[in-house]
Amino acid sequence: MCTGKCAKCTGNLLFPLGLCAIVANILLFFPNGEVLDKEQITGYVWLFHGIVGGGILVFLPALMMKAAGGEGCCANRCGMMVSMVMSVLGVAGALYCMIISALGLRDGPLCDTNNGTFEYPFLNQTQEESYLFNHSTWSECVKPQNVVLWNITLFSILLALGTLEALLCLSQVLNSLFGCLCGTCMRKRQTGVA
Secondary structure, three states: OOHHHHHHHHHHHHHHHHHHHHHHHHHHOOHHHOOOOHHHOOHHHHHOHHHHHHHHHHHHHHHHHHHHOOOOOOOOHHHHHHHHHHHHHHHHHHHHHHHHHHHHHHHOOOEEOOOOOEEOOOOOOOOOOOHHHOHHHHHHOOEOOOHHHHHHHHHHHHHHHHHHHHHHHHHHHHHHHHHHHHOOOOOOOOOOOO
16 A cells, blocks of 8 residues: 555544544533633643644644645655654654543542632542542532533543544554655556557
8 A cells, every 4th residue: 555645544534633632622621611710620721732732733744644645656755754753743742632631530620629619629549549430429529510520521532532643643653664765655567568
């Protein structure tokens, strides 16, 4: 298979994943669909891991992949080299999205525990007592309503999206390396009468 066509296919897959990451990160700013003050929103949301890491830093290599897989004989070796470098940037962005999402899941949401102040009630819990595995503790968060489920859902989506993006970008690194070393396509031999 032509490495340029593979690059174009990978680039096409990354665009909707990046868009979903941006939307999920934006939704985290509105727990349970409510508009809250800046101090009442979980701190990890402000690291823009879905917007920058899973979105912009993945869009850049996706654009390059589409260019490397352009019309003609599957682009060229220089385009594949640039695509490989940009794919490494995409891997870094996806890993950033994954790490922040995992930390957001581990520490839990910022919420009002019925004492009028917003705090992290699930911070520093061991794995055995983690709120992720103990649904009955979710009632500790009174406001905003359903914030625990909101955060778990969106951070899990971002973790999954970051993982898929990282795998696709890593596959493109290997594809581009192969395209640089071996050429970007197999030209069809011309047959004819001399």
